[in-house]
Amino acid sequence: MSLQQIRDESDFDQLPHNIPITATIADIEEVKGFIDYYRFIIEVKTKGGGKYLIYRRYREFFNLHQNLEAKYSPENPDRPGPNTCKLPSIPGKIFIGNKQEIAESRIPELNTYMKRLLGLPAWLLLDDSLRMFFYQTEQDSEHQPRALRRLRPRTRKVKTVKSPKMDLLSSPRAEAMFDFRGNGKAELNLKRGEVIFLLRRVNADWLEGTVNNQTGIFPESFVKIIKPLPESDSEGEGGGRPYSCLRCFLLTPSGVDTRDVCVQEDLSIQPTYKDLLARMRDVFKVDDIALNYRDHERDLIRILDDDDVQLMIRESRGRPGKDDRPVNQFPWQLHVTLTSDLSVYNVEA
Structure with a gap:
């Protein structure tokens, strides 16, 4: 073992236990924000054995890379100086195309980027911007992912058992009294006479529900409640991401x-x-x-x-x-x- 390897291992041993050492993208999910986008669900493992999920957009990867590049990238890549380091390359921006397909195609490259980033010298892992990127915020900890396809182990195919049909007459529901055209993917389009199955209340004026295999929100003033939501869901405590x-x-x-x-x-x-x-x-x-x-x-x-x-x-x-x-x-x-x-x-x- 070389002197440099011994020094690197000694530096790593002195790192705090909450330092991230591996990160893997478990899935992507769509967010219906001001602009609809996809973000990556990332499983982070720490030196101390901790494991948690964080949620990051490509924009946050790109901003982190620019920040690290400004602080640590050597002027001459062939001759790095003290407190400089050759950083891994990050996949470039894509301006045209299907957002979901773009996000899916970036997963292998971003996994490689994070693997190489967390394999850099131990002193760089203490950088504030890098630690904040991999830090689990309160929002991260409160959000429940809908799926984790890439963390799910492969299993044998089993016979599918059909669940009994839902009792539609017992479900909270409403009837559309007027046509309503949503302003984005988050909002449902309603036609007069359609029955909407209610999921939860968003606020005093808006509800979330399902109609024609589409889920979204709509104004309560456009519908007549046939069967109200349970009290807990009426107070906005139902499942799903809050609006x-x-x-x-x-x-x-x-x-x-x-x-x-x-x-x-x-x-x-x-x-x-x-x-x-x-x-x-x-x-x-x-x-x-x-x-x-x-x-x-x-x-x-x-x-x-x-x-x-x-x-x-x-x-x-x-x-x-x-x-x-x-x-x-x-x-x-x-x-x-x-x-x-x-x-x-x-x-x-």
Whole structure:
């Protein structure tokens, strides 16, 4: 054994027990956020024998790599200096294609990337950004994955036993009184007369249910309840990922169009300006729009980039009256205007 190998093993022995040593992608899952995307379910094992699941988007892999590259990548890869290290390569961005197929195709490459990353010198494993990437957050620990295909051992095929049919007459359900067209994949499309089987209450105004083999959310005002949900599910304690709702307004010379956009995101998320703009274009079916928020003096402030989004969220936290909103509603609101309409702004001299 070489002196370098002995030194490396000694450094590894001194690492904390919660340091990640292996990470494997167990599956992918779709998230119906401001922009629908797929994220990777990753099983992490630590030096001390711990094992847990984390959930990360490709964007987070890419940001981690850029961060590490800026700090540790040597100027000359053939002659790395002290506190530098040749990092493994990360699969590049793909801008066009089926999102699920792209995510599936990235699994082998990202598994290789994580294996090589966690095999780098022990001192790099103590990097804060790397440790935070593999750290199990409270959101990670509370989420239950729908499937873990790649961790499931291969088994022999067995005869399938059909379960008895569900008693439809005993299930919570509602009848659609009006047609409803959803604003995204998270929302159901309803036709008058259809029967929706209820799963849980999202908030005071929205329910989640199933119709025509599709599951999603819809406004309660469009249906007549035939059989109500059990009390626990009516209080929003049913299974599945929780929805958070954003109140948004389209301001036009002819009036105000108010919408509630519900997404499978935590209230603490900071969406990107690009994602918000794309979602609002889809919700209101208008392309030439501008995003705005109201400041403490109720003046409209135009949002131009991610920094403005961060400012909007930060200002909303200190705004009075936040206790009046539903618990799963974002504390900030979006005011959408036509790009050419400058009359909505307070421009008094």
